[in-house]
Amino acid sequence: MARTLVLWLLGLVAVCAVHGIFMDRLASKKLCADDDCVYAISLARAQEDYNAPDCRFINISKGQQIYVYSKLVRENAAGEFWAGSVYSDSQDEMGIVGYFPSNLVKEQHVYQEATKEVPTTAVDFFCE
Numbered sequence: 001m002a003r004t005l006v007l008w009l010l011g012l013v014a015v016c017a018v019h020g021i022f023m024d025r026l027a028s029k030k031l032c033a034d035d036d037c038v039y040a041i042s043l044a045r046a047q048e049d050y051n052a053p054d055c056r057f058i059n060i061s062k063g064q065q066i067y068v069y070s071k072l073v074r075e076n077a078a079g080e081f082w083a084g085s086v087y088s089d090s091q092d093e094m095g096i097v098g099y100f101p102s103n104l105v106k107e108q109h110v111y112q113e114a115t116k117e118v119p120t121t122a123v124d125f126f127c128e
Ligand SMILES: *[C@@H]1O[C@H](CO)[C@@H](O)[C@H](O)[C@H]1NC(C)=O
Pocket: 051, 052, 054, 055, 056, 057, 058, 059
């Protein structure tokens, strides 16, 4: 029985390795402007460069503008992370949503306050 479970888990890991992978959740809750987190909360500008430590995060260059879609609710000693996408003319960066430390950016324009608390799911931290 235990052996079957181990094999099954190994199989699951193998499938994830091929098709993408579910990473650890950074937080269990997030704040959004709406229930589905589809509307931008704000437009922010990066005050510093940021190198994504893994595929959950996005690379940011100082001066870039970022649409913020959700704000993770800080847990324990972890820093505060927001999810967003870089606003850019270049097609390859446009539309990729990832996390970044909130203290690296300054909100310039708040469209709507993030008042909806939504639980995060594994898909929020899925890496391709
Ligand atoms: C971030 O940039 C580095 C190169 O500077 C690259 O290797 C890495 O894949 C990029 N990460 C993401 C998540 O785009």
